[in-house]
Amino acid sequence: MATVLITGGTGLIGTALTETLVQKGYDVIVLTRRLPEKGQAYNPKIRFAQWDIAAQTIDTGAVQAADYIVHLAGANVAQGRWTEARKKEIVSSRVRSGQLLVKALSEIPNKVQAVVASSAIGWYGPDPQVPNPRPFVETDGVDGAFLGQTCKQWEDSITPVATMGKRLVIFRTGIVLSREGGAYKEFKKPLQFGIAGILGSGKQVVSWIHIADIVGLYVTALEQQQWQGVYNAVAPNPVSNKELVLAMAAAKDGIAIPAPVPEFALKIALGEMSIEVLKSATVSSAKAQKEGYTFIFPEIGAATRNLEGK
Numbered sequence: 001m002a003t004v005l006i007t008g009g010t011g012l013i014g015t016a017l018t019e020t021l022v023q024k025g026y027d028v029i030v031l032t033r034r035l036p037e038k039g040q041a042y043n044p045k046i047r048f049a050q051w052d053i054a055a056q057t058i059d060t061g062a063v064q065a066a067d068y069i070v071h072l073a074g075a076n077v078a079q080g081r082w083t084e085a086r087k088k089e090i091v092s093s094r095v096r097s098g099q100l101l102v103k104a105l106s107e108i109p110n111k112v113q114a115v116v117a118s119s120a121i122g123w124y125g126p127d128p129q130v131p132n133p134r135p136f137v138e139t140d141g142v143d144g145a146f147l148g149q150t151c152k153q154w155e156d157s158i159t160p161v162a163t164m165g166k167r168l169v170i171f172r173t174g175i176v177l178s179r180e181g182g183a184y185k186e187f188k189k190p191l192q193f194g195i196a197g198i199l200g201s202g203k204q205v206v207s208w209i210h211i212a213d214i215v216g217l218y219v220t221a222l223e224q225q226q227w228q229g230v231y232n233a234v235a236p237n238p239v240s241n242k243e244l245v246l247a248m249a250a251a252k253d254g255i256a257i258p259a260p261v262p263e264f265a266l267k268i269a270l271g272e273m274s275i276e277v278l279k280s281a282t283v284s285s286a287k288a289q290k291e292g293y294t295f296i297f298p299e300i301g302a303a304t305r306n307l308e309g310k
Contacts, residue, residue: 003027003065004222005112007051007097008072012182013118013173017070017215022046024219029062031073053096056103063108068222071117071158073097078183082146082272091150098157105161114167116221117158121172121207121234122147127280135238135284138172138230147276155230167228169221171214174234174283178211179307187248196249196256200263202242204280207234210297210306220293227291236285236298244300251304 004021008014009030018028022045031051049062053073075093080086098117105112124136125143142152155170162168177184190197214233221227239247242258249256263278285295297303 001025001027002067003029004068004070005029005031005049005062005066006070006072007031007101008074008118009070011072012176012178012180013211013214013218014070014072015180016178016211017072017218018046020215020219029065031058031062051100053093053100056096056100058100058104060104060108063104063110063112066110066112069101069105069112069115070218070222071098071101071115074118074154077120077122077147077276078186087146091153094150094154095157098154101158102160105164105166112166114169114222115158115161116169116171116218117155119151119155119170119172119230120147121174121232121281121283122276123151123155123172124148124281124283125279127205127282133282135282135286136232137284138232138287146272167225169227170230171217171221171233172230172283173214174207174209174232174238176211176214177208177303177307180211184248184307187245188252190259191249191252191256194253194256195259196245198242198245198258198260200241200261200278202240202245202258202260204241204278205238205282206241206244207232207238207281207283208244208300208303209233209235210303212296212306216296217288217293224292231288231291232283232285233288234283234285235300235303236289236295237300238282239300247300247304251301251308251310 004026006014009018021028022043027045029047029049032048035048035050049059051058075090077090123142127133142148175183217233
């Protein structure tokens, strides 16, 4: 079976993807800054190799062994306020890691057939302030705000692999819903007390995706040769923030008291990051569906019920 080299393999998506790939019979090499201590129990189908983004070094053997690369590395955007130092880390972790992979593939003899890389729907700006705006599609221009420009640099850093005869797929990922962490876990916290925390007006559109579908998209992109270029990784039916939280409440216990969190409070608590929390972004999944992907969880109700084990 083929070998997949994964960056960001211990993150939310990487962990779930690694598990699925191993179940399907793939060998997986996880690139990491620190190798696990000897004696720790791991699946024999999973190996670990070292890279250092700052020093721009990478395990040569890992690159030579890979048939495919999945590039998920990048500092968590939602972790901590966006200070200038934090913003530099967010950008650098994505750009420098992409540059290192490009450098490795250009200098190390390899058999890599395809690279599947992560980006985000932060590429797009807020929904236009017009009645019934159309959803954003992959050919829409980049937003001028911090996340938009970060996504552009992120994508630009890995794009040169397409000139090396490698098939390149980039997923602009929406809000990933998983019981293991991320946004879903944060949204759930007030629900423990019977409170549904609605952010701002609650009308802003959230383009979300279930963890099973983001993993499904990556596996499909690895295995289907016709997949090439940029795709939005979002469910077909985006919802408002209020609809999302109330669907989570219904799936959990059935009842929760809606409690709006004022916009000014979010701005105080989150600073510049509040822009993204309050932004309405309706993003289309049509290209992935046209390419043949069938979503496991296209509707928020079924997705939240699954995440609650129902």
